[in-house]
Amino acid sequence: MGTETELLRCYLEARDTAREDEVLGALVFDNASPVIRRIVGRRLMTSPAQDREDVAGDVILDLVSRLKRLKREGDTPIERFTAYVAVAAHNGCDQYLRHRYPQRHRLKNRLRYLLSKTPNLALWEDWEHGWICGRRAWRDRPPVPLDPELVSRLGARVRAPAQILVELFGLVSGPVEFDELTSTLAVFWGVRDAITSxxxxxxxxxxxxxxxxxxxxxxxxxxxxxxxxxxxxxxxxxxxxxxxxxxxxxxxxxxxxxxxxxxxxxxxxxxxxxxxxxxxxxxxxxxxxxxxxxxxxxxxxxxxxxxxxxxxxxxxxxxxxxxxxxxxxxxx
Structure with missing residues (x-):
């Protein structure tokens, strides 16, 4: 039915209600939904299936509301639709994790601060993988997986957190997804959220x-x-x-x-x-x-x-x- 850019233009220019609904359905369910579900499924793979479905559904509903508002009020245009959808999916996952795992969320905030203040380290955003971190010189590289066994090679826990970060990035060959870094260091420092179910x-x-x-x-x-x-x-x-x-x-x-x-x-x-x-x-x-x-x-x-x-x-x-x-x- 056309590229995402053409579909978005067709939706915004549609004057017939039936045509508007048809294009909106193609834009959301044929183009956006697979991206959203792939990202939610990967980031929340250990969460209950119903929770993953709820997060994906909420992101899709928010997207529909945003598109309707854009058409109705001429809101800020969406320049790169797939990138916008991916960021919305990552934001939905972040909101879920923030409420579900408050201790983990506090650790992420601490790590954000450390990455911004530690020389030669950085945190940057990628529309497909979400937030990525590592050495500044690695910005153009794709993320590499973190080996779970890495925890056993980090040595003593009672050290400056910035020193531990620098050591960790010395043990990997490229940048890593921020979620993976958080999970690894949560294990290393024993950061856990209470589970009541x-x-x-x-x-x-x-x-x-x-x-x-x-x-x-x-x-x-x-x-x-x-x-x-x-x-x-x-x-x-x-x-x-x-x-x-x-x-x-x-x-x-x-x-x-x-x-x-x-x-x-x-x-x-x-x-x-x-x-x-x-x-x-x-x-x-x-x-x-x-x-x-x-x-x-x-x-x-x-x-x-x-x-x-x-x-x-x-x-x-x-x-x-x-x-x-x-x-x-x-x-x-």
Whole structure:
């Protein structure tokens, strides 16, 4: 039906209501909607599907209102329609994230300030990728993905934030999307927003991008381990799971929903908590021995003893299974 520029001109010049609606539909739903949904889908990929749909719908409604106002009142013209639509989609995502994740939003504001004040670093806008950041000399380059493992290479957290930024950009080969930088440094500094809905926790925990590829290769071993954990006495189980840590010191429980081993509801049941209560506490894991003791009504040393007993029992059971399996293998 024509380019976006021709469609916009046809819409603004249309005098017949039927023709006006036809061109507006083509402009919004054939041209703008795919751009909006692609950007919203990419930026909010871990958010609930209904939230993504709501954000995209709100952006489309705002766009229709803007176009009608432009025709009616001769508002400021839109020179590059696709770029305008993309920026509107990014703004819609920003507004959603600002309300959903206030701690993350505060971190983004801090990073904006640091990027503007740190020599040789900059933050600039791209209509396709939104905000991009990095060294000033990288302005003409496309963004590169940030490796999640980068967090482990950044060293000590207790340093000047500007120094950490400079070090991070020394570990990448080009500029990065500002959202990715924020997510990476949120993990590095432990910036988290409270989650009050079990459904949100389930979706975040089970998101494929949160689990390393190697996790799925180890799924069979995890299933076997989880089966043994389920058979532990309840106090041992709680002492073990509530303090379970991964290689970075964070909670390792996210691996279970992420690999399809157990739901958050099931984990909550096994540590003796209501599902919604556990969902709220999820982001505070792993717990200290004192916190676990308060939950179980036990002293700190008793919690340590329970966890040690759980590990010893699991070790014996898993070693026994491995030995039995080895005996079944025929000699070559």
């Amino acid at each position: 079990l459904e949100l926790v389930e979706q975040a925990a089970a998101a494929p991008e949160l689990a390393a590829d190697s996790l799925f290769a180890q799924k069979q071993s995890l299933e076997k381990l989880w089966s043994e954990i389920e058979d532990l006495p309840p106090p041992q189980r709680a002492a073990l799971l509530l303090n379970l840590r991964d290689g970075t010191g964070g909670s390792a429980l996210w691996m279970l929903p992420g690999a399809g081993i157990a739901t958050v509801r099931r984990v909550a049941e096994l540590v003796g908590m209501a599902a919604e209560e556990f969902a709220v506490l999820w982001i505070r894991l792993p717990w200290s021995d004192i916190e676990i003791g308060q939950h179980l009504g036990l002293a700190r040393q008793q919690v340590i003893n329970l966890r040690q007993a759980a590990r010893q029992r699991l070790g014996r059971r898993l070693r026994g299974e491995s030995a039995a399996a080895a005996r079944k293998v025929p000699a070559s």
